[in-house]
Amino acid sequence: MAAMVVVVSLQVLLRYAFNTSLDWSEDVARLLFVWSIFLAIPLGVKQGAHIGIELLVVQLPPTVRTSLVRLMALGCAALMGAVGYQCILLAAQQWDEFMPTLNVTAALFIVPVAIGAAHSALHFAAIAISGVPPRVQAAVE
Numbered sequence: 001m002a003a004m005v006v007v008v009s010l011q012v013l014l015r016y017a018f019n020t021s022l023d024w025s026e027d028v029a030r031l032l033f034v035w036s037i038f039l040a041i042p043l044g045v046k047q048g049a050h051i052g053i054e055l056l057v058v059q060l061p062p063t064v065r066t067s068l069v070r071l072m073a074l075g076c077a078a079l080m081g082a083v084g085y086q087c088i089l090l091a092a093q094q095w096d097e098f099m100p101t102l103n104v105t106a107a108l109f110i111v112p113v114a115i116g117a118a119h120s121a122l123h124f125a126a127i128a129i130s131g132v133p134p135r136v137q138a139a140v141e
Helices: 002-017 027-048 062-094 109-132 134-140
Strands: none
Touching: 002 027, 027 109, 027 134, 062 109
Protein backbone atom coordinates (compact mmCIF):
# COMPACT_ATOMS: atom_id res chain seq x y z
CA MET A 1 0.00 0.00 0.00
CA ALA A 2 2.83 2.36 0.85
CA ALA A 3 4.52 1.75 -2.50
CA MET A 4 1.24 2.44 -4.29
CA VAL A 5 0.82 5.73 -2.42
CA VAL A 6 4.39 6.74 -3.26
CA VAL A 7 4.01 5.91 -6.97
CA VAL A 8 0.68 7.74 -7.32
CA SER A 9 1.90 10.75 -5.33
CA LEU A 10 5.06 10.97 -7.42
CA GLN A 11 2.98 10.80 -10.60
CA VAL A 12 0.69 13.61 -9.41
CA LEU A 13 3.66 15.75 -8.39
CA LEU A 14 5.42 15.24 -11.71
CA ARG A 15 2.28 15.85 -13.76
CA TYR A 16 1.10 19.02 -12.07
CA ALA A 17 4.35 20.56 -10.85
CA PHE A 18 6.73 19.67 -13.68
CA ASN A 19 4.36 18.99 -16.61
CA THR A 20 5.78 15.52 -17.17
CA SER A 21 4.75 12.05 -16.12
CA LEU A 22 5.89 8.49 -15.58
CA ASP A 23 4.45 6.24 -18.26
CA TRP A 24 4.61 3.17 -16.01
CA SER A 25 3.03 4.65 -12.86
CA GLU A 26 -0.57 3.70 -13.69
CA ASP A 27 0.27 0.06 -14.38
CA VAL A 28 2.40 -0.22 -11.25
CA ALA A 29 -0.27 1.41 -9.08
CA ARG A 30 -2.99 -0.89 -10.46
CA LEU A 31 -0.78 -3.93 -9.98
CA LEU A 32 0.02 -2.98 -6.39
CA PHE A 33 -3.67 -2.29 -5.69
CA VAL A 34 -4.77 -5.67 -7.05
CA TRP A 35 -2.09 -7.50 -5.05
CA SER A 36 -2.91 -5.69 -1.80
CA ILE A 37 -6.67 -6.26 -2.11
CA PHE A 38 -6.65 -9.91 -3.12
CA LEU A 39 -4.01 -10.87 -0.57
CA ALA A 40 -6.09 -9.17 2.15
CA ILE A 41 -9.34 -11.00 1.35
CA PRO A 42 -8.34 -14.19 3.24
CA LEU A 43 -7.76 -12.09 6.34
CA GLY A 44 -11.35 -10.85 6.12
CA VAL A 45 -12.58 -14.41 5.66
CA LYS A 46 -10.60 -15.61 8.68
CA GLN A 47 -11.98 -12.82 10.88
CA GLY A 48 -15.55 -13.15 9.58
CA ALA A 49 -15.54 -9.66 8.09
CA HIS A 50 -17.46 -10.75 4.98
CA ILE A 51 -21.09 -9.70 4.69
CA GLY A 52 -23.67 -11.98 6.25
CA ILE A 53 -27.36 -11.59 6.97
CA GLU A 54 -28.11 -13.42 10.20
CA LEU A 55 -31.76 -12.49 10.72
CA LEU A 56 -33.01 -16.04 10.17
CA VAL A 57 -29.88 -17.93 11.21
CA VAL A 58 -29.86 -16.65 14.80
CA GLN A 59 -33.43 -17.97 15.25
CA LEU A 60 -32.42 -21.55 14.40
CA PRO A 61 -31.56 -24.18 17.02
CA PRO A 62 -27.78 -24.49 17.68
CA THR A 63 -27.42 -27.87 15.97
CA VAL A 64 -29.15 -26.64 12.81
CA ARG A 65 -27.13 -23.42 12.91
CA THR A 66 -23.85 -25.39 13.17
CA SER A 67 -24.88 -27.63 10.27
CA LEU A 68 -25.78 -24.58 8.19
CA VAL A 69 -22.43 -22.92 9.01
CA ARG A 70 -20.60 -26.07 7.92
CA LEU A 71 -22.63 -26.39 4.72
CA MET A 72 -22.15 -22.75 3.73
CA ALA A 73 -18.43 -22.82 4.56
CA LEU A 74 -18.01 -25.99 2.52
CA GLY A 75 -19.80 -24.35 -0.42
CA CYS A 76 -17.62 -21.25 -0.10
CA ALA A 77 -14.48 -23.39 0.07
CA ALA A 78 -15.54 -25.19 -3.11
CA LEU A 79 -16.25 -21.91 -4.90
CA MET A 80 -12.94 -20.39 -3.82
CA GLY A 81 -11.18 -23.56 -4.95
CA ALA A 82 -12.87 -23.28 -8.36
CA VAL A 83 -11.91 -19.60 -8.63
CA GLY A 84 -8.31 -20.39 -7.68
CA TYR A 85 -8.11 -23.22 -10.21
CA GLN A 86 -9.57 -21.12 -13.03
CA CYS A 87 -7.17 -18.28 -12.17
CA ILE A 88 -4.23 -20.66 -12.49
CA LEU A 89 -5.46 -21.70 -15.94
CA LEU A 90 -6.01 -18.08 -16.96
CA ALA A 91 -2.59 -17.00 -15.68
CA ALA A 92 -0.97 -19.80 -17.66
CA GLN A 93 -2.77 -18.61 -20.81
CA GLN A 94 -1.78 -14.97 -20.27
CA TRP A 95 1.80 -15.59 -19.18
CA ASP A 96 3.29 -14.64 -22.54
CA GLU A 97 1.32 -11.35 -22.75
CA PHE A 98 3.18 -8.31 -21.49
CA MET A 99 1.95 -5.03 -20.05
CA PRO A 100 2.27 -2.07 -22.43
CA THR A 101 4.53 0.06 -20.22
CA LEU A 102 6.38 -2.60 -18.24
CA ASN A 103 8.39 -5.58 -19.35
CA VAL A 104 6.43 -7.97 -17.08
CA THR A 105 3.65 -10.42 -17.79
CA ALA A 106 0.05 -9.28 -17.63
CA ALA A 107 -0.71 -12.50 -15.74
CA LEU A 108 0.60 -10.76 -12.61
CA PHE A 109 -2.90 -9.32 -12.29
CA ILE A 110 -4.35 -12.85 -12.03
CA VAL A 111 -1.77 -14.45 -9.71
CA PRO A 112 -2.93 -12.66 -6.51
CA VAL A 113 -6.52 -13.67 -7.25
CA ALA A 114 -5.43 -17.32 -7.37
CA ILE A 115 -3.41 -16.99 -4.16
CA GLY A 116 -6.20 -15.16 -2.34
CA ALA A 117 -8.83 -17.67 -3.50
CA ALA A 118 -6.72 -20.66 -2.44
CA HIS A 119 -5.96 -19.08 0.95
CA SER A 120 -9.65 -18.21 1.44
CA ALA A 121 -10.62 -21.79 0.54
CA LEU A 122 -8.36 -23.02 3.36
CA HIS A 123 -10.02 -20.68 5.86
CA PHE A 124 -13.50 -21.75 4.72
CA ALA A 125 -12.45 -25.42 4.99
CA ALA A 126 -11.30 -24.79 8.57
CA ILE A 127 -14.67 -23.19 9.35
CA ALA A 128 -16.45 -26.18 7.75
CA ILE A 129 -14.47 -28.58 9.92
CA SER A 130 -14.93 -26.66 13.18
CA GLY A 131 -18.54 -25.62 12.53
CA VAL A 132 -17.92 -22.35 14.35
CA PRO A 133 -18.23 -19.01 12.54
CA PRO A 134 -15.10 -16.79 12.81
CA ARG A 135 -16.70 -14.11 14.97
CA VAL A 136 -17.73 -16.69 17.51
CA GLN A 137 -14.24 -18.21 17.49
CA ALA A 138 -12.73 -14.81 18.25
CA ALA A 139 -15.14 -14.36 21.18
CA VAL A 140 -14.34 -17.84 22.53
CA GLU A 141 -10.56 -17.36 22.33
